Amino acid sequence: MIELAHVSRVVGGRTIVADVSLRVAAGTILTVVGTSGSGKTTLLRLINRLVEPSAGTIRVAGRDVRTVPPHALRRGIGYAIQGHGLFPHRTVAENIGAVPKLLGWERARIAARVDELLTLFRLDPALYRDRLPAALSGGEQQRIGVARALAAEPPILLMDEPFGALDPIIRGRAQDDLKAIQQRYGTTIVLVTHDMNEALRLGDRIAVMDGGRLVQEADPTALIGAPATEFVGALLGRGDRAFQLMALRLVDDLVEPGPAPGAPIPAGTSVRDALAESLWSQRPALPVSRDGVILGRVTRARLEAQGAGP
Ligand SMILES: Nc1ncnc2c1ncn2[C@@H]1O[C@H](COP(=O)(O)OP(=O)(O)OP(=O)(O)O)[C@@H](O)[C@H]1O
Known part of the structure; x- marks a missing residue:
């Protein structure tokens, strides 16, 4: 110390x-x-x-x-x-x-x-x-x-x-x-x-x-x-x-059951990067995977909510 x-x-x-x-x-x-x-x-x-x-x-x-x-x-x-x-x-x-x-x-x-x-x-x-x-x-x-x-x-x-x-x-x-x-x-x-x-x-x-x-x-x-x-x-x-807040948080806690189209993002991706991918690929929800296994999806609405102030 x-x-x-x-x-x-x-x-x-x-x-x-x-x-x-x-x-x-x-x-x-x-x-x-x-x-x-x-x-x-x-x-x-x-x-x-x-x-x-x-x-x-x-x-x-x-x-x-x-x-x-x-x-x-x-x-x-x-x-x-x-x-x-x-x-x-x-x-x-x-x-x-x-x-x-x-x-x-x-x-x-x-x-x-x-x-x-x-x-x-x-x-x-x-x-x-x-x-x-x-x-x-x-x-x-x-x-x-x-x-x-x-x-x-x-x-x-x-x-x-x-x-x-x-x-x-x-x-x-x-x-x-x-x-x-x-x-x-x-x-x-x-x-x-x-x-x-x-x-x-x-x-x-x-x-x-x-x-x-x-x-x-x-x-x-x-x-x-x-x-x-x-x-x-x-x-x-x-x-x-x-x-800045979104960059500190990971998608892992926001994953919910359900389908989403396209290539998955890996667990451990920051909320900021996930939101950017959602906007860029025009997908309102993204699949999330870990070690090649789909865990569920994360929606743009949940990602956006992480940027809210106190
Ligand atoms: N030996 C010294 N004699 C006189 N002034 C000093 C001495 N060492 C540092 N200073 C002054 O003290 C202030 C703080 O210096 P310091 O290097 O700690 O700042 P800093 O925050 O690290 O700056 P920077 O981001 O530009 O590197 C500066 O204005 C510097 O000119």
Whole structure:
């Protein structure tokens, strides 16, 4: 668990993080959004002691971070940043294996972990293991940066715009991969992003920063349904909120008995994608299947109702 209590950071007389208190429960994802310069990166860097607070207390797994030497603290906290920060003269395998090597892992264990992570990020180990960062695309470098942060299976992962340079398709996949990894290892993640849809999709909870202050911290449905301030509403984009809600919900709970024409959509499809398919294919009801078996149908009326406000 990560706990911030009344944390501030003042630089040159300017308050860049102002009296922030929040908790990130173990095994959950907190996404941090806000305008440029609102203090998001600083908040992240306070957690692994890349910068020190001017006031307040930060606890990681119950320990005040001031009592833990920074290098020891950072061994248990993965850090992935935009621009990835890869070592240019080391291969992909050496980059990913850097922290495990520091921790004294055996070579075979490091090699196995490198291959496991490359596979997880859909990069063929045989093709990528021995390349230098310069021989990778920007998106590949970014994925290696995230793989490196995950290498020693840290219980906590701090991520600063980790998917910023990725195209929308790879970005969507990288988000899915991150969710899968997080669920598999029970990692606690704090992720800074400019992208509200990314924040809603990944966050168990979302923190909204404005001018160094934490203006709201809530789960995605509560944030969309009841933005605390005008600023949060504007950041969400009022015109999108029905669709944002629909993107969070799955068709699975809306399936009813009965027939529907055409190709089925798989269980696990979001309400938003199902509605889009219903509109596009001009079908007022769609069959829903799981593993090739038809479960029933979902009607457009039921899909539409999911976009209603509180
Ligand atoms: N060492 C420093 N000295 C002076 N000002 C700083 C320092 N570090 C950060 N700031 C200022 O503090 C504010 C918050 O910076 P921070 O990087 O945390 O914002 P951010 O929300 O992550 O912004 P962005 O989304 O643009 O990356 C900015 O106005 C920045 O210029």
